[in-house]
Amino acid sequence: MPATRFDPYRRARLFDGPTPIQRLHRLEAALEPVLRGARLFVKRDDLGGIGGGGSKLRKLEFLLGDAMMQGAEVLVGVGPLQSNSARLAAAAAARLGLACELGLWPLEGQAGEALVSGNVLLGRLFGARVQVLPDASAAPGFIAAAAQGRKSYQLPPGASSPLSALGYADCALEIADQEHALGLRFDRVVIANGSSASQAGLIAGFALLGRRRLVQGFSVLADAPVAEANTLALARACHALLRGEGEITAADIRVDDAWRGPGYGRTTAESLDALHLLARHEGLLLDPVYSAKAFAGLLAHLRDVARPRNENLLFVMTGGTPALFGYQSALGT
Numbered sequence: 498m499p500a501t502r503f504d505p506y507r508r509a510r511l512f513d514g515p516t517p518i519q520r521l522h523r524l525e526a527a528l529e530p531v532l533r534g535a536r537l538f539v540k541r542d543d544l545g546g547i548g549g550g551g552s553k554l555r556k557l558e559f560l561l562g563d564a565m566m567q568g569a570e571v572l573v574g575v576g577p578l579q580s581n582s583a584r585l586a587a588a589a590a591a592r593l594g595l596a597c598e599l600g601l602w603p604l605e606g607q608a609g610e611a612l613v614s615g616n617v618l619l620g621r622l623f624g625a626r627v628q629v630l631p632d633a634s635a636a637p638g639f640i641a642a643a644a645q646g647r648k649s650y651q652l653p654p655g656a657s658s659p660l661s662a663l664g665y666a667d668c669a670l671e672i673a674d675q676e677h678a679l680g681l682r683f684d685r686v687v688i689a690n691g692s693s694a695s696q697a698g699l700i701a702g703f704a705l706l707g708r709r710r711l712v713q714g715f716s717v718l719a720d721a722p723v724a725e726a727n728t729l730a731l732a733r734a735c736h737a738l739l740r741g742e743g744e745i746t747a748a749d750i751r752v753d754d755a756w757r758g759p760g761y762g763r764t765t766a767e768s769l770d771a772l773h774l775l776a777r778h779e780g781l782l783l784d785p786v787y788s789a790k791a792f793a794g795l796l797a798h799l800r801d802v803a804r805p806r807n808e809n810l811l812f813v814m815t816g817g818t819p820a821l822f823g824y825q826s827a828l829g830t
């Protein structure tokens with residue numbers, strides 16, 4: 498039983514799974530000219546138990562389990578200002594009765610409302626102490642000073658580590674269970690790749706089931722070779738934690754960086770089109786930093802005439818919607 502392989506790891510319950518899988522009928526109708534029998538589904542990891550939901554909750558379940566086991570009193574995290582990871586760490590800390598210290602820096606060009614709204618606002622509402630840092634170089638100093646004599650647990654950047662990847666390995670098993678209920682098999686599972694542990698976890702989880710090369714990542718941060726190397730290292734380490742058979746190799750990792758655009762957090766015409774398309778046809782929200790770019794990649798895949806017919810495609814909706822409020826002018830509303 499693959500599921501028992503998770504037993505050695507402590508887990509803090511932060512949401513009630515499984516998250517729903519829904520078919521996008523209206524979007525399929527709109528894309529009919531290019532569809533060629535493809536069926537489009539979304540896994541609603543944007544819904545979630547606490548903090549406004551999002552994929553980071555699955556990763557935090559294992560990190561926070563570890564933190565609780567170590568008797569941590571304060572969570573310490575650093576990252577970009579509109580970090581979903583920081584917002585959900587703050588919510589998880591509130592749920593578990595821990596203090597939370599966040600050091601966050603603005604991205605180039607972020608000013609005004611973007612400095613105080615969205616994820617920053619929510620992090621503060623959850624009781625975290627948020628210090629705005631001038632830039633990433635101030636992070637080590639912030640971390641050194643944050644504990645103030647308390648037992649601290651430092652979150653990895655983007656909440657990505659082999660341990661947190663277990664959250665998405667478990668998600669792969671959840672998807673396989675849902676396939677049985679739906680009476681189909683997915684030919685491709687698509688997800689945004691930032692700090693890589695989510696895609697890596699999915700790869701490690703599907704490997705437990707003997708399914709390889711199923712997961713397609715779209716990088717929103719690193720160049721493809723770097724993102725692939727990170728994803729491979731995390732997938733292997735996660736696979737080792739699960740005592741999986743065989744080896745995960747570079748051939749199992751697929752990351753495309755063609756839809757990232759000028760950089761992390763910078764919008765592209767294609768990602769904004771994808772965001773509007775899903776909002777207007779399905780009433781679903783992508784986020785401008787991650788999932789809108791990955792969905793742009795999925796739409797490009799659909800337009801690829803070399804693609805097989807009748808594919809079942811699953812897009813993992815990863816959340817991040819609070820960041821929308823920092824992009825009002827880009828969204829043209």
Ligand SMILES: *Cc1c(COP(=O)(O)O)cnc(C)c1O
Pocket residue numbers: 551552553581582655657689690691692693694695696784787788815816817818
């Ligand atoms: C963090 C994040 C991702 C990417 O997950 P990684 O494990 O960092 O690659 C995707 N979507 C959203 C909304 C996120 O917050």
